[in-house]
Amino acid sequence: MYTPEQLQEKISSKLKELPLYGEPAGLYQPIVYSLEQGGKRIRPMFVLLSNQMFGGNPEEALPAATAIEIFHNFTLLHDDIIDQAPLRRGNKTVYQKWNTNIAILSGDTMFAIAYGELSKSNPVLLPNLMDIFTRTAIEVCEGQQFDIEFEETNNVTLENYINMIRLKTAVLLAASLKIGAIIAGASAIDADKIYDFGINLGIAFQLQDDLLDAFGDQSVFGKQTGGDIAANKKTALFLKAIEMADSDTRMQLEQYYTAGDVATEKKVTQVLSIFEKLEIKSAVEEIISEYYNRGMSIFNSISVTEQQSSMLRDLTTLMLRRNR
Numbered sequence: 001m002y003t004p005e006q007l008q009e010k011i012s013s014k015l016k017e018l019p020l021y022g023e024p025a026g027l028y029q030p031i032v033y034s035l036e037q038g039g040k041r042i043r044p045m046f047v048l049l050s051n052q053m054f055g056g057n058p059e060e061a062l063p064a065a066t067a068i069e070i071f072h073n074f075t076l077l078h079d080d081i082i083d084q085a086p087l088r089r090g091n092k093t094v095y096q097k098w099n100t101n102i103a104i105l106s107g108d109t110m111f112a113i114a115y116g117e118l119s120k121s122n123p124v125l126l127p128n129l130m131d132i133f134t135r136t137a138i139e140v141c142e143g144q145q146f147d148i149e150f151e152e153t154n155n156v157t158l159e160n161y162i163n164m165i166r167l168k169t170a171v172l173l174a175a176s177l178k179i180g181a182i183i184a185g186a187s188a189i190d191a192d193k194i195y196d197f198g199i200n201l202g203i204a205f206q207l208q209d210d211l212l213d214a215f216g217d218q219s220v221f222g223k224q225t226g227g228d229i230a231a232n233k234k235t236a237l238f239l240k241a242i243e244m245a246d247s248d249t250r251m252q253l254e255q256y257y258t259a260g261d262v263a264t265e266k267k268v269t270q271v272l273s274i275f276e277k278l279e280i281k282s283a284v285e286e287i288i289s290e291y292y293n294r295g296m297s298i299f300n301s302i303s304v305t306e307q308q309s310s311m312l313r314d315l316t317t318l319m320l321r322r323n324r
Contacts, residue, residue: 170202
């Protein structure tokens with residue numbers, strides 16, 4: 001079996017082999033810039049680790065893993081425009097380094113390249129893989145739209161938010177695991193189980209991301225902390241605070257998220273102070289634990305040995321202990 005480090009190297013090597021240095025340079029340079037920043041490569045790793053866990057050959061899953069990683073990075077290019085985010089992985093976002101039009105067009109090209117890479121998978125399995133990939137791509141866009149709409153309404157519940165992050169974040173993690181399993185020849189039952197595991201893990205992963213946005217170290221996290229607050233994003237932290245706050249504090253929070261005349265630094269500081277007073281960090285950590293434990297219960301029911309599942313299990317544990 002390949003180690004996670006060896007699988008990471010396979011992914012990196014495959015991405016470097018992509019023909020992305022052609023003309024026009026203004027289209028391809030932002031794509032190279034995005035992919036060369038690396039990141040955690042969690043999603044393609046999930047494809048390969050799931051494939052290996054079910055006895056497959058990771059080489060056969062590499063085209064799908066590459067497609068997943070390119071697609072994920074495409075979504076980041078567009079997300080950063082929507083969120084007006086200045087930093088990604090500690091570097092300037094693509095639209096900031098070039099401009100918005102270039103970031104949109106380069107992202108669109110990445111979307112097409114992702115399908116091209118996926119098409120190199122086993123032809124017998126390709127219709128099923130394409131179906132999962134396409135459905136997942138649509139669901140990610142649905143999640144992004146909900147995210148945008150939530151900024152404009154005061155009727156968002158924590159349940160609404162969990163569904164949004166299921167679509168925007170969790171389904172891609174889940175699809176990565178299921179695609180790897182299918183390529184390895186896993187049973188339909190186990191493929192569905194590892195998908196459900198991925199959904200629960202993905203929700204926990206995004207909730208952890210929400211915590212890091214508010215309470216993380218910017219120099220380690222690689223993104224501007226407090227960005228969700230500045231952008232009026234109604235994350236789990238805000239929604240849990242609304243649930244737990246008294247009427248005066250709730251009104252104060254809602255005013256910060258609707259007023260346009262409050263300096264960003266002051267707004268972030270004041271909202272974080274309310275979060276700390278209400279012990280929101282601990283409350284959200286409890287929700288994370290619930291989804292993580294639910295996911296691991298499903299994972300433990302999959303018909304593979306502990307030795308086969310150990311690498312994916314270890315990576316899952318690390319994901320929930322990360323500080324970036």
